Amino acid sequence: MERLLTLPKQILHMSIINSVLKVFVGDKSEKDVKALQPLVKKIKSFETEIEGLSHDELRERTLRFKSKIAENCATINEKIETLKKEVETSTDIDRNEEVYAEIDKLNEEAYKISEDTLNEILPEAFAVVKETAKRFANNETIKVRATEFDRALSGDADYVMLEGDDAVWKNSWDAAGKEVTWDMIHYDVQLIGGIALHQGKIAEMQTGEGKTLVATLPLYLNALSGKGAHLVTVNDYLAKRDSAWMAPIFEFHGLSVDCIDKHQPNSDGRRKAYNADITYGTNNEFGFDYLRDNMAHTPKDLVQRPHHYAIVDEVDSVLIDDARTPLIISGPVPEGDRHEFNELKPKVGDIVQKQRQHLTGVLAEAKKLIKEGDTKEGGFLLLRVYRGLPKNKALIKFLSEEGVKQLLQKTENFYMQDNNREMPKVDEDLLFTIDEKNNQIELTDKGVDYISGEQDKDFFVMPDIGGEIAQIEKQQLDIEKEAQLKEELFKEFAIKSERIHTMSQLLKAYTLFEKDVEYVVMDNKVMIVDEQTGRIMDGRRYSDGLHQAIEAKENVKIEALTQTFATITLQNYFRMYNKLAGMTGTAVTEAGEFWEIYKLDVVEIPTNRPIARDDRNDLIYKTKREKYNAIIEEVTQLSNSGRPVLIGTTSVEISELLSKLLSVRKIPHNVLNAKLHKKEADVVAEAGQAGIVTIATNMAGRGTDIKLTNDVKNAGGLAIVGTERHDSRRVDRQLRGRSGRQGDPGSSQFYVSLEDNLMRLFGSERVAKMMDRMGLEEGEVIQHSMMTKSIERAQKKVEENNFGIRKRLLEYDDVMNAQREVVYKRRRHALQGERLKVDIANMVYDTCEVIAETNKMADDFKNFEFELIKYFSMTSPVNEGEFKSMNFQDIAGKVYKVAYDHYQTKVERSAETAFPVIKNVYENQSDKFERIVVPFTDGVKTLNVVTNLKEAYESNGRQLVNDFEKNISLAIIDDSWKTHLRKMDELKQSVQLAVHEQKDPLLIYKFEAFELFKSMIDKVNKEVISFLFKGELPQENTNQIREAKSVRRPKEKLQTSKEEIPNSDELAAQNRAAGQTQGQRVQKTETIVREKPKIGRNERVTIKNVMSGESKTVKFKQAEPLINKGEWVLINE
Secondary structure (H helix, E strand, O other): OHHHHOOOHHHHHHHHHHHHHHHHHOOHHHHHHHHHHHHHHHHHHHHHHHHOOOHHHHHHHHHHHHHHHHHHHHHHHHHHHHHHHHHHHOOOHHHHHHHHHHHHHHHHHHHHHHHHHHHHHHHHHHHHHHHHHHHHHHOOEEEEEOOHHHHHHHOOOOOEEEEOOEEEEEOEEEEOOEEEEOOOOOOHHHHHHHHHHHOOOEEEOOOOOOHHHHOHHHHHHHHOOOOOEEEEEOOHHHHHHHHHHHHHHHHOOOOOEEEHHHOOOOOHHHHHHHHOOEEEEEHHHHHHHHHHHOOOOOHHHOOOOOOOEEEEEOHHHHHHHOOOOEEEEEEEOOOOOOOOHHHHHHHHHHHHHHHHHHHHHHHHHHHHHHHOOOHHHHHHHHHHHHHHOOOOHHHHHHHOOOOHHHHHHHHHHHHHHHHHOOHHHHHOOOOEEEEOOOOEEEEOHHHHHHHHOOOOOOOOOOOOHHHHHHHHHHOOOOHHHHHHHHHHHHHHHHHHHHHHHHHHHHHHHHHOOOEOOOEEEEOOEEEEEOOOOOOEOOOOOEOOOHHHHHHHHOOOOOOOOEEEEEEEEHHHHHOOOOEEEEEEOOOHHHHHHHHHHHOOOEEEOOOOOOOEEEEOOOEEEOOHHHHHHHHHHHHHHHHHOOOOEEEEEOOHHHHHHHHHHHHHOOOOEEEEOHHHHHHHHHHHHHOOOOOOEEEEEOOOOOOOOOOOOHHHHHHOOEEEEEOOOOOOHHHHHHHHOOOOHHHOEEEEEEEEEOOOHHHHHHOOHHHHHHHHHOOOOOOOOEEOHHHHHHHHHHHHHHHHHHHHHHHHHHHHHHHHHHHHHHHHHHHHHHHHOOOHHHHHHHHHHHHHHHHHHHHHHHOOHHHHHHHHHHHHOOOOOOOHHHHHHOOHHHHHHHHHHHHHHHHHHHHHHHHHHHHHHHHHHHHHHOOOOOEEEEEEEOOOOEEEEEEEHHHHHHOOOHHHHHHHHHHHHHHHHHHHHHHHHHHHHHHHHHHHHHHHHOOOHHHHHHHHHHHHHHHHHHHHHHHHHHHHHHOEOOOOOHHHOEEOOOOOOOOOOOEEEEOOEOOHHHHHHHHHHOOOOOOOOOOOOOOOOOOOOOOOOOOEEEEEEOOOOOEEEEEHHHHHHHHHHOOEEEOOO
16 A cells, blocks of 8 residues: 555656646636736726616616617618618629628628627626626615516516506516526626626636526627527526526616527517527527528528527537537438348347357356466457457456456457457457447357358348449340349349348447446337436437337337438537637536637636535545445445435446445435436435435536535535546536535545446556555555546546547538538528529529530530530520630630520510519409419429519519529429438448548548539539529419418428437547547458458559449559449459
């Protein structure tokens, strides 16, 4: 024990260096706070003046602030209005495009001016909010002159009453079902937090420091510009509670407050909530509303305004834990309920059971050999068990014994050398191997033979497409027969690749995903448990068929697959805001990630009173059993001494085990886990009472404080007992932060064992060696700051690993985001109509350029003429001689000029043709109709266009043509985007196989995604142009025109889901490709294929086009992207 207590020289050396650096460079948190102190002084300098104002004069200040902002922006706003009027009357498309660019630039300038004005008025504005809070706290009623806003509010709010010309405001009201009396006034440290939030930073404030109140300062200030300020919460209870609790402070100053979660999606109520000055809501609903807006068909359906300013509460949970989870609006897929999970399940159950039985015997043999001193053979067998079933409880227990873990690591290193050359010897006896760190699983050849059975040896073997196609072509069959055989081959390939994928996901479900740890089964549904918070993630599913595999394993209904119609991740949604801020109790450990991804700086806000909590060093045991016994002893003593205890666990399984052990001791306790999450508020409210024991997950009770009585404080406050260190230090800090709020006493103690997942997978060898060297007996425990630091280093390793994965996923996400922005911008222009003319002109030009370039390269004048007739319904303005002599840009320019003039003439003609029909309906039946439906046709498809009858009549038919352009653009963009999303999903799955060929899937993904998107945009342009040029309006036949009912169009059966957490094997593949997991085993293929010789990047190979049959010889690196696209195949010579 003595040796352990002496810190090694290098650790002492490092701590001295850190201390010296702090003296010279300074502490970042101190510097940040120091920089904000002058502003706090300015705020306080206004306090005396504002205290002397009457209630009405205090309210007057808000109007003064608003008029100052309007005054400063007036010149620019006038310029913008002038330009908008110019565009409305102009028909010069090129000039209009310049004007729109100018308007966008002026809008940016106006934003900068309003931000500068807000910074200027900040001290006075914050002083006004603080004084308002003070007056509500000190007066039961406040009497003021009634404004129109007060009168409107008094109808809905019971805290505002009218007395003649006056309005009387009460200081108590209902906040989401709970009566509150206002008693809060901002402290100085809360002013610092408010400034940081206004500046677009993350304010890290400890539990109990009043984050909800702090947010009132920047929300008030940023709402003054009239563009909306959003406060984003993690659940609807907090959104509804906080919006009702804080509302009167804002409403007293004439600012409207609403909460989107109180209203149905796409409703007038929700639109009104977004138009309020201050809007509260949950992260998911903000994201889903953005997607719904980008599926809307009329401007009236839109609910959101442009994204101005947002504060994200619990910012670490939203922008890190949930950031990369896509929000998805999806609909049914044709044949989405076809799968082979039930057929393959018995085979997988059998193979897992067989391997488990076999390895139990192998482990017993390994133990025997190691005990006898034969570490070579014993280590070999031990590694075999570890490769086959790493989560086996008997194996985990054996690895905690002295020297065993070192032996395993040493053996593994030996077999991993030379690129895993010797590893097949270890694996030859196994049916499948598991790489637990990367969540990868692979059937061995023996496993393939076993599972295929006698009847069909090729049941899981993929056909070699290149070889098979060559065989078919050698037979010299007629074309129909050859095409049929190829079709059957591709069908077999698709079926087998799906079967292998299904098999792999089932194996994962059986070996790596445990019930009550990773998921729970409730109401006959598999529900994912959030590993960070231990809460159920309602509506979320694992991606890529893994969820269906778990449903098959648990014998519940296997849900059908759905197709994505619209998707965005939270990290990309929140990056759209002009200014983003966040607040949480735990952000500093992820400060690097916040800065790198969101450019958000973290400011540590000091506590109002010093923290008095006693954070003890970790207690480290050898086995889980000893650890749990020690926890129960400690909890019993603490509870008997009159202190409340909060036990933090990392899974449902552990919380239930501890609950059983406490029940045996007859200690009353409450349990809060994923199965019982609905009781959260009640359990947390009781948790601060004397002697109460609460078992909860490490992130329990976010957004709710555990309040203590004086007796409890005297007994020592709330005791936190952590049963395990979480992968992330932030989660442990969150648990610690439940105790010691507002200077209360308290303590925190973490219990760790060498069998814990973190220690098993990422704990340093030094910890295991040290414990072995000390000859630790069962039941003995170590406690030292050096050991705690060593554990924190293991956590840091995991955090860095996770950050690497998240950053890489962000790059995949950015590709999708760039495409989404282009499509949604175009869609918005079509929906609102004002910039659509410019977009159509650009589409005409792009289509002319594509036609000119492709045909010029092929030197094919005949096809050039054909395509002009096909898309523009016009003959070529250039003859064959000009086509050959001019370059493609000049050809495109000439064609564009003629095509666009042709279109303009057609538009004028269409309006003239339609006008007599519209005139007839308007003059004879306008009392019946407000909006009418007019059918259009291009000779193939028919499209019904809705237009306002009065506007169409007053514009001499032009409004109908505008609506025609809008409708056709929206219909074609939506249809193409839906198909493109499906292709992108497929691409993301298929590129992961590139990792097995030592290539970076991300690069291939970027290249292929660009090609897919380019072809989608070309297709959209051509289809829109073709319909616009060919689309004919009805002749003088009023029978075709009918009333457009005000009923909304029937929606497809859509569902929203915070869907499909990126699958762990996708993460691992990307992680490995990024080179994040150094020193681990070389990646392995998930798909079972026949062995093929490895091809060098510069080797020349022959490839064949599947459709045309053309063959060519190229270098493998050039052939590979073509093969991946599926258009070419490799043929063996």
